[in-house]
Amino acid sequence: MTEILCTSYCGEKSTGDLMSRYVSKEMGYGVPKEGWRICLAHEFKEKRKPFQAKDVSLSNVWDHIGLGIRYLKWWYKKTQVEKKAPFIDMFGAQPLRQIYGAPLGGIGGGTITRGWRGEFCRWQLRPGMYHYKTVTANQFTVCLRRGGQTVYQQVLSVERPPTLQGWNWGYCGEYAFYHALYPRAWTVYHLPGQNVTLTCRQVSPVIPHDYQDSSLPVAVFVWDIENKNDYDLDVSIMFTMVNGSGHKDDKSGGHWNEPFHLEKEGEAVSGVLLHHCTTVNPYTLCIAAREQPDREVSHQTAFSPKGTCSGLWSDLITDGRLDSPTGSSPPTPKGEKVAAALAVGCSVPAQGHNTLEFCLTWDMPKITFGSKEREHIRRYTRYFGTKGDASPSLSHYALTHYRQWEKSIEEWQRPVLQDRYSLPSWYKSALFNELYFVVDGGTVWTELPEDADVSGGVRSEDGGLPAQPAIIKEYGRFAYLEGQEYRMYNTYDVHFYASFALIMLWPKLALSVQYDIAGSVVQQDPTERLHLMSGRCSPVKAKNVVPHDIGDPDDEPWQRVNAYLIHDTADWKDLNLKFVLQVYRDFHLTQDRQYLRDMWPICQAVMDSELKFDLDGDGLIENSGYADQTYDGWTVTGPSAYCGGLWLASLCVMCKMARLVDNEETNQRFRDLLDRGSAAFDKLLWNGKYYNYDSSGRDLSNSVMSDQCAGHWFLRASGLGEGEYQAFPKEKIQSALKSVFDLNVMSFAGGQMGAVNGMRPEGVPDRSSVQSDEVWIGVVYGLAATMIHEGMREEGMRTAEGCYRTVWERLGMAFQTPEAYCEKGIYRSLAYMRPLSIWAMQLALDTSQKDQTTSPGRIIASMN
Numbered sequence: 059m060t061e062i063l064c065t066s067y068c069g070e071k072s073t074g075d076l077m078s079r080y081v082s083k084e085m086g087y088g089v090p091k092e093g094w095r096i097c098l099a100h101e102f103k104e105k106r107k108p109f110q111a112k113d114v115s116l117s118n119v120w121d122h123i124g125l126g127i128r129y130l131k132w133w134y135k136k137t138q139v140e141k142k143a144p145f146i147d148m149f150g151a152q153p154l155r156q157i158y159g160a161p162l163g164g165i166g167g168g169t170i171t172r173g174w175r176g177e178f179c180r181w182q183l184r185p186g187m188y189h190y191k192t193v194t195a196n197q198f199t200v201c202l203r204r205g206g207q208t209v210y211q212q213v214l215s216v217e218r219p220p221t222l223q224g225w226n227w228g229y230c231g232e233y234a235f236y237h238a239l240y241p242r243a244w245t246v247y248h249l250p251g252q253n254v255t256l257t258c259r260q261v262s263p264v265i266p267h268d269y270q271d272s273s274l275p276v277a278v279f280v281w282d283i284e285n286k287n288d289y290d291l292d293v294s295i296m297f298t299m300v301n302g303s304g305h306k307d308d309k310s311g312g313h314w315n316e317p318f319h320l321e322k323e324g325e326a327v328s329g330v331l332l333h334h335c336t337t338v339n340p341y342t343l344c345i346a347a348r349e350q351p352d353r354e355v356s357h358q359t360a361f362s363p364k365g366t367c368s369g370l371w372s373d374l375i376t377d378g379r380l381d382s383p384t385g386s387s388p389p390t391p392k393g394e395k396v397a398a399a400l401a402v403g404c405s406v407p408a409q410g411h412n413t414l415e416f417c418l419t420w421d422m423p424k425i426t427f428g429s430k431e432r433e434h435i436r437r438y439t440r441y442f443g444t445k446g447d448a449s450p451s452l453s454h455y456a457l458t459h460y461r462q463w464e465k466s467i468e469e470w471q472r473p474v475l476q477d478r479y480s481l482p483s484w485y486k487s488a489l490f491n492e493l494y495f496v497v498d499g500g501t502v503w504t505e506l507p508e509d510a511d512v513s514g515g516v517r518s519e520d521g522g523l524p525a526q527p528a529i530i531k532e533y534g535r536f537a538y539l540e541g542q543e544y545r546m547y548n549t550y551d552v553h554f555y556a557s558f559a560l561i562m563l564w565p566k567l568a569l570s571v572q573y574d575i576a577g578s579v580v581q582q583d584p585t586e587r588l589h590l591m592s593g594r595c596s597p598v599k600a601k602n603v604v605p606h607d608i609g610d611p612d613d614e615p616w617q618r619v620n621a622y623l624i625h626d627t628a629d630w631k632d633l634n635l636k637f638v639l640q641v642y643r644d645f646h647l648t649q650d651r652q653y654l655r656d657m658w659p660i661c662q663a664v665m666d667s668e669l670k671f672d673l674d675g676d677g678l679i680e681n682s683g684y685a686d687q688t689y690d691g692w693t694v695t696g697p698s699a700y701c702g703g704l705w706l707a708s709l710c711v712m713c714k715m716a717r718l719v720d721n722e723e724t725n726q727r728f729r730d731l732l733d734r735g736s737a738a739f740d741k742l743l744w745n746g747k748y749y750n751y752d753s754s755g756r757d758l759s760n761s762v763m764s765d766q767c768a769g770h771w772f773l774r775a776s777g778l779g780e781g782e783y784q785a786f787p788k789e790k791i792q793s794a795l796k797s798v799f800d801l802n803v804m805s806f807a808g809g810q811m812g813a814v815n816g817m818r819p820e821g822v823p824d825r826s827s828v829q830s831d832e833v834w835i836g837v838v839y840g841l842a843a844t845m846i847h848e849g850m851r852e853e854g855m856r857t858a859e860g861c862y863r864t865v866w867e868r869l870g871m872a873f874q875t876p877e878a879y880c881e882k883g884i885y886r887s888l889a890y891m892r893p894l895s896i897w898a899m900q901l902a903l904d905t906s907q908k909d910q911t912t913s914p915g916r917i918i919a920s921m922n
């Protein structure tokens with residue numbers, strides 16, 4: 059135990075590494091202690107590559123040749139014939155860019171990610187479709203004036219781009235650092251030789267349990283200026299923004315800019331609207347500032363962001379303000395781009411401080427997905443309308459409400475940051491910063507159309523789902539991608555892990571997702587299609603099974619589910635069980651009885667479907683000899699620790715739910731299955747130390763799987779796992795977790811990289827498949843949560859710490875945590891959903907701290 063604590067302590071130094079090039083002593087204005095901090099001059103030494111076909115080991119090539127050929131044919135048809143983007147592009151994986159910081163914007167209105175060096179570099183305005191492009195002209199520039207003379211003017215960027223040569227680039231990164239504690243981030247710039255420190259605080263309205271402001275496509279930038287000189291200064295900050303996102307559409311012509319001023323309720327804002335007039339999904343960007351008597355706001359409606367761009371530079375340098383012409387700019391001719399600038403100035407007394415406030419908003423109220431079949435209305439339109447004229451009022455609202463947002467954010471984060479359970483620093487950063495994916499997961503949050511019928515008019519015999527569930531009507535529809543590179547919405551086997559963030563922070567959205575999945579369970583799509591792994595054709599969606607995902611944003615999500623076509627997931631063993639387990643966990647945490655009543659028939663239906671996987675009738679399901687579960691590249695045969703464990707846990711919660719709905723007969727039926735299934739599980743899989751990977755009897759069936767206790771994890775997260783609702787003997791779970799800690803964690807990569815998915819008992823990673831020697835960060839956080847539930851808190855923290863430090867401090871993958879990495883060289887699928895499971899650790903910590911008598915509903919309420 060001592061050793062664990064020591065390593066953990068020493069590990070804290072890693073943050074120091076990210077700051078080793080920082081030369082200033084200034085620590086900025088109001089920057090919190092906890093979070094992810096990096097000097098703008100930092101360079102990550104290790105440069106990893108995305109997993110490619112060439113990385114498949116020789117021993118695994120044979121198993122994948124068929125898939126490889128079929129994928130290639132499918133890819134060719136998709137990209138060259140249909141001219142569409144494949145949902146997974148094996149030949150177009152994003153190279154690793156070690157640049158990302160916290161995204162801007164609330165949930166589901168589109169996102170613009172800024173890099174930690176300040177660049178505007180990752181765009182998701184078209185719903186679910188990412189576009190990675192740094193727009194050079196999008197910058198903040200500072201102008202310092204003393205006694206009516208400009209003494210310093212600098213673009214706050216360390217870049218020295220080949221364009222815009224009339225601007226003063228190349229700010230020295232050693233004088234600045236970035237600090238992220240999502241949903242806020244700070245950049246502290248000390249201005250060398252000027253005795254001035256600027257702190258830019260970036261605030262997005264991502265507020266737990268708030269279903270209004272959290273939907274707004276806005277972000278605020280608050281600039282705190284500290285003047286440590288003995289003389290007064292006039293300071294202006296200029297915000298420049300191109301009309302567009304660095305996409306080729308920016309030059310398609312017809313875009314125009316327009317200055318505006320809006321005054322209401324005694325508060326005024328002004329700025330520039332940048333109308334982006336594309337035929338599909340048009341939008342308006344807006345840069346704005348709060349007007350105050352002692353602040354001067356000025357603008358440049360339009361400038362061309364090419365050439366040297368010296369005009370704008372001299373405009374500002376002359377008097378610290380911009381020309382401020384009236385009237386709109388003409389529409390851009392084809393081939394030309396346009397940009398706008400907004401400057402705000404104030405005086406900062408000697409040894410004093412002052413503040414400037416800007417915001418960025420984008421208004422794309424109506425969206426169509428790739429198929430363009432239907433129009434969807436974004437959630438925020440409920441409050442700001444669908445006309446596309448909301449930017450001024452969005453800006454006004456953001457600039458007059460951001461303080462309240464910050465208050466709520468601080469109240470929510472305080473108990474964790476204040477170290478209630480002596481939590482380590484890295485964990486506080488991980489917990490909040492990993493939350494970026496709820497917003498930057500290609501997330502859409504829409505209104506349910508009046509004519510929509512979630513259950514497709516299909517009712518099960520004993521009642522079934524309402525056509526328009528009240529939760530979806532009131533709280534809208536929510537979808538987030540499996541990953542920015544794995545473009546499928548609400549991938550359910552993965553959401554199982556990630557769902558902890560939603561159920562703990564926005565429980566209504568978690569339930570809304572469940573209603574959509576339940577609606578899809580009762581539907582079918584008999585269209586036959588080829589599945590790439592098996593090479594066989596089968597229907598797109600079978601009835602009474604949980605879908606893999608609810609569709610591809612480049613097609614028509616919700617309407618056409620199961621974009622994933624590698625396997626026929628109607629035959630997957632984990633999806634149905636993951637639905638049942640989530641239903642009960644959600645009920646336990648929300649105490650929503652209507653939800654339980656609505657989901658109960660669906661749970662029964664999917665459990666009945668699942669029962670067909672118990673071919674020998676021993677009460678335990680069998681895997682089918684291929685990768686028929688979330689580890690979709692790792693073959694599993696016969697009863698297995700992972701799916702068998704999920705099955706037993708599901709039987710257990712079915713008993714519990716049967717009791718709650720007063721259905722004794724069903725309780726008995728599942729109790730009988732549970733008794734027989736547990737005995738079979740024990741007999742077939744327990745080896746005295748841990749549960750074997752599977753019971754195939756292959757050489758590798760006794761591999762140690764890091765995720766072998768997933769079923770038990772969910773029982774514990776649901777307040778079960780003991781007494782009447784115990785599916786696994788306590789001592790066996792503890793022994794299994796200890797084996798995983800000793801082997802998958804401590805015997806892998808020096809105990810510094812989390813838990814490898816599969817480990818051989820002799821201490822070498824299981825290399826029998828393309829996924830067994832990977833580390834899945836989201837699985838590791840779930841494993842850590844299980845350890846915490848079982849009283850192995852030090853081990854859990856140590857396990858999770860390895861992943862955080864690897865991803866955020868060593869590999870430069872901040873705000874793009876991947877699905878997987880291997881010990882050396884490669885990673886797979888950047889910006890992935892599963893790591894949101896870190897919130898399961900928080901639930902475990904909360905649960906283990908709370909008095910046994912505390913009602914579960916209060917765990918969520920206390921996060922509120």
Ligand SMILES: CC(C)CCC[C@@H](C)[C@H]1CC[C@H]2[C@@H]3CC=C4C[C@@H](O[C@@H]5O[C@H](CO)[C@@H](O)[C@H](O)[C@H]5O)CC[C@]4(C)[C@H]3CC[C@]12C
Nearest residue numbers: 111114119122123125126551622624688689690691828877
């Ligand atoms: C003949 C060549 C030398 C060999 C070529 C082989 C390649 C074409 C394949 C080798 C490995 C395959 C990939 C393995 C994993 C994948 C992940 C999967 O999607 C999601 O994965 C999650 C697990 O990470 C899972 O939980 C989710 O449910 C899935 O939606 C999609 C396929 C693939 C990328 C797979 C593709 C083909 C190979 C690269």
